[in-house]
């Protein structure tokens with residue numbers, strides 16, 4: 001059931017305080033945004049609805065249930081030391097959502113509609129943005145094929161919605177495992193699109209990795225089983241002896257916004273060489289002095305151990321490295337307006 005959000009709508013009781021128990025889980029806050037698309041009307045103007053108890057009523061034939069027309073995004077609103085609410089590169093999320101949708105033959109909102117939806121949803125839920133240093137408000141824009149189909153075909157109706165959830169600081173691990181039995185994506189497949197099916201397919205490898213006490217699977221390419229792709233929800237970097245940063249070239253990996261930011265910060269701020277190319281697992285195990293993964297949730301976290309063919313290999317000294325630390329600090333400071341934002345990445349609400 002959906003009820004339009006009004007000034008009189010009941011508000012969720014405010015959490016008593018922010019602490020490390022925030023975790024990363026779905027919560028119903030005050031309001032979320034929804035817009036509908038149909039072949040006849042295109043995108044109708046979106047609006048806010050009450051989030052508490054909100055559910056969607058969909059036809060059993062909705063494309064998303066059968067053929068998986070679903071793409072999504074993930075970004076964060078954070079509070080600066082001065083109490084401002086800021087977003088990081090939301091235009092890039094809007095563009096990536098359009099690219100993901102195009103790959104699945106789905107309509108997507110314009111960049112400006114996406115931004116309006118995201119900003120409006122954050123503003124109306126502003127009291128849920130955790131305090132400085134206490135976490136962030138995670139923003140989840142989604143598009144699904146809601147129109148009914150029976151044969152394999154694109155839906156004739158779609159929903160675009162945006163909801164938000166406060167989340168705690170990401171507590172990632174630093175050990176990953178290469179699973180010989182799982183690939184994430186293949187050349188010319190959907191690896192570069194942020195589509196729900198990629199994540200459904202990563203559940204089993206992730207479970208297998210966690211059961212062995214690794215934070216995630218590190219995927220190799222599907223063609224040669226040799227070149228590193230990425231993790232289930234983050235991109236990969238390594239540092240070589242001479243200080244060069246290497247990261248897998250785009251193709252079947254998600255074009256991460258944190259990845260793009262790390263490349264820019266490393267090369268333009270620190271003057272370090274960065275190369276996007278094929279990165280073989282053998283090269284990383286024998287030559288890397290540091291490795292780390294990057295993404296919206298983790299920001300940037302070191303990898304100290306890679307398990308490959310059943311053996312734990314320490315990376316470098318087996319301790320988090322200095323370049324990962326410097327890059328993480330620089331990125332966080334830019335995101336929180338504590339360091340000049342030379343690229344106009346930060347958007348204030």
Ligand SMILES: Cc1ncc(COP(=O)(O)O)c(C=O)c1O
Nearest residue numbers: 233234235254256257258295296
């Ligand atoms: C598969 C995958 N790779 C990489 C990333 C990192 O992307 P971003 O930095 O845009 O969050 C994500 C995060 O959403 C992801 O799901």
